[in-house]
Amino acid sequence: QVQLQQWGAGLLKPSETLSLTCAVYGGSVKGYYWSWIRQSPGKGLEWVGEINHIGATNYTPSLKSRVSMSVDTTKNQLSLRLTSVTAADTAVYYCARQLGRGLFSDYWGQGTLVTVSS
Amino acid sequence: EIVLTQSPGTLSLSPGERATLSCGASQSVSNNYLAWYQQKAGRAPRLLIFGASSRATGIPDRFIGRGSGTDFTLTINGLEPEDFAVYFCQQYAGSPRTFGQGTKVEIK
Numbered sequence: 001q002v003q004l005q006q007w008g009a010g011l012l013k014p015s016e017t018l019s020l021t022c023a024v025y026g027g028s029v030k031g032y033y034w035s036w037i038r039q040s041p042g043k044g045l046e047w048v049g050e051i052n053h054i055g056a057t058n059y060t061p062s063l064k065s066r067v068s069m070s071v072d073t074t075k076n077q078l079s080l081r082l083t084s085v086t087a088a089d090t091a092v093y094y095c096a097r098q099l100g101r102g103l104f105s106d107y108w109g110q111g112t113l114v115t116v117s118s
Numbered sequence: 119e120i121v122l123t124q125s126p127g128t129l130s131l132s133p134g135e136r137a138t139l140s141c142g143a144s145q146s147v148s149n150n151y152l153a154w155y156q157q158k159a160g161r162a163p164r165l166l167i168f169g170a171s172s173r174a175t176g177i178p179d180r181f182i183g184r185g186s187g188t189d190f191t192l193t194i195n196g197l198e199p200e201d202f203a204v205y206f207c208q209q210y211a212g213s214p215r216t217f218g219q220g221t222k223v224e225i226k
Contacts, residue, residue: 035215045163045206045217060214094162104153104210106174108162 002027004109006095008080012116018082022095022109029053029076033098035105036069036080040091050098051078058101085116120145120209124218130226137194139221141207146187151211154183154192157220158203166205167192197223 008020022034036048049059051069059067066083078095092113096105121144129137141152150170155163165174167183170190180195194201202225207218 044219045208047208047215047217058213096162102210102213102215103151104165104168104208105163106165106168108164111162 002097002107004095004097004107006093006109006112008093008112008114010113010115012085012114013118014086014116015084016116018080018085018089018093018114018116020080020093020095020112020114022078022080024076024078024097027097029071029073029078033101033103034069034071034078035096035098037094037096037105038089038091039094039111043091046091048080048082048093050101052101056101085114087116090114090116119214120147120212120216122207122209122216122218124205124207124221126221127219128222128224130224131197132226133197133199135197137192137197137201137223139192139194139205139223141185141190141192141218143188143190143209145212147190147209148211150186151209152183152185152190153208153210154181155206155208156201156203157206163206194223 003025006022030053033050035050051057068081070079092111095109097107123142125140152170154167157163171183182193204220
């Protein structure tokens with residue numbers, strides 16, 4: 001059974017960098033795409049982007065200038081970085097597995113609430 | 119970007135009743151690349167349906183997805199107590215992937 005466990009700082013100040021990690025258990029990061037999706041009361045569910053095990057990425061246009069994703073195949077982990085955060089970036093962030101580039105997400109992490117506040 | 123609009127916003131039903139949820143797309147969703155998810159409070163979304171009508175592993179057959187083009191529905195036949203939740207549709211035909219705003223199915 002695939003499980004995704006995620007962690008990272010939950011409280012940031014404006015202009016800081018959001019950094020989250022997602023560990024994959026019960027399966028390999030290889031052979032799949034991995035996405036980050038965020039959810040806020042104001043904007044609902046928002047797809048942030050995706051990455052595969054060789055580092056091919058696809059980011060949502062509105063965040064492209066601030067977001068980066070990476071995969072560590074030796075640790076079976078993926079990471080999300082979002083720079084220059086503002087209050088609008090406050091959300092629950094999820095990592096999720098996709099069976100392929102651009103597909104739906106079949107396994108999700110538990111979510112990490114990130115709050116941006118001065 | 120493809121905008122998905124779900125209706126109704128809230129559905130108040132009793133256990134055993136049928137729920138019909140709608141998801142409309144601002145442009146045609148090619149290959150019927152539409153998924154449905156269920157989300158309970160404080161939990162991550164759970165995949166129910168992909169490809170508009172294919173049930174994910176372990177999903178009971180009371181969940182039925184239909185539709186094509188711009189109009190999709192999720193029907194839940196015989197609501198069980200555990201089915202009361204929020205349901206989202208997602209299109210993965212275009213980039214960026216987008217989600218509907220959700221339909222809450224609540225106990226009447």
